[in-house]
Amino acid sequence: MPSASTSDNILVRVLKSVFFKSATGKAGRYARNAGSLLELLGKVLNKTNALKGATYDSLREKVMLLVRLLKAYVKGEYKAVPWKTLTRIIAVLLYFLSPIDVIPDILPIVGLTDDIALVVWLFNAIGDDLDAFREWESKRNTITIG
Structure with missing residues (x-):
């Protein structure tokens, strides 16, 4: 796993990159179009499910939370x-899907380093909103008897 300073350097490069700026520019269009957003989520699920091994457990868990939030939003x-x-969520997922970004995903071991750094940044940036969604989700999934 990269050191904190390496992750910070990667994150700065990602946030300033043409790849992330492009994803950010497209995010609003996806947010306004349920069909496009659902198609995006399908692709994200496919990529997430293809990540094998315990190394990616945390990334899979985080991405799946984002997918659940967006699905609930679309519905x-x-x-x-x-x-x-x-x-922000949509921009990060668009970046995550792109095989060509700051560190190309085809590179073994290091290819997802930039994606991981960006997802961690997102969770820090929108933590309160994610907590609110988790709370809503847990209440929704709770069955009241009596």
Whole structure:
């Protein structure tokens, strides 16, 4: 695993990259189009499910939370997500899907380092919104008897 300073350097490169800026520019269009967003989520699920091994457990878990949030948003079940948070999530997932980015995904071992750094950054940036979604999700999944 890269050191904290290496991860910070990678993150700065990612956030300033043409790849992430392009993804950010597209995010609003996806957010406004349920069909496009659902198609994006399908591709994200395919890539996430293809990540094998315990090394990627944390990344898979984080990405799956983002997918669940966006699915609930698209279905109209969960609307308490700020626009900025919504577009940040979509931009990160668009970047995650791209095989050509700051560190190309085809490179063994290091190929997903930039994607991981970006997902960790996102979770830090929108942590309160993710906590609110988790709380909503847990209440929704709780069965009340009596």
